[in-house]
Amino acid sequence: METRPPEKRLEMAPFTVQVTRGLLREPKMRRIMMAVSIALAAVLLVIGLAGLRSWLEPHEHPWRFILFWLSCGWITVTALLLALLDMLLVRAAAKRSRKALHEQAQVAIKPPEE
Numbered sequence: 001m002e003t004r005p006p007e008k009r010l011e012m013a014p015f016t017v018q019v020t021r022g023l024l025r026e027p028k029m030r031r032i033m034m035a036v037s038i039a040l041a042a043v044l045l046v047i048g049l050a051g052l053r054s055w056l057e058p059h060e061h062p063w064r065f066i067l068f069w070l071s072c073g074w075i076t077v078t079a080l081l082l083a084l085l086d087m088l089l090v091r092a093a094a095k096r097s098r099k100a101l102h103e104q105a106q107v108a109i110k111p112p113e114e
Contacts, residue, residue, distance in 0.1 A: 030086055037079040044072040 021027045048068055058065040
């Protein structure tokens with residue numbers, strides 16, 4: 001009889017870390033995540049102010065109120081942090097590009113040695 005090797009279980013924490021790294025390193029996905037989180041925060045804001053007013057009454061349901069607005073704030077802060085990360089990465093790339101261009105220009109205008 002054949003014995004199979006034990007099946008590898010998917011560990012949740014390392015998987016989550018790897019997915020997060022991939023999403024943060026890829027500029028297109030990072031910007032999509034920013035757009036989705038800003039849109040979600042805006043939808044939650046509108047729903048919280050207009051649609052769920054009685055469900056979120058702070059005097060009757062304080063925990064609902066706190067958790068709802070805390071989650072809305074959390075999503076907004078996430079979008080802001082992603083935007084800050086994106087801005088810093090774009091500035092670093094521009095600085096590297098400027099430095100490489102400057103070095104190319106120095107090599108191009110260097111007089112030939114006799």
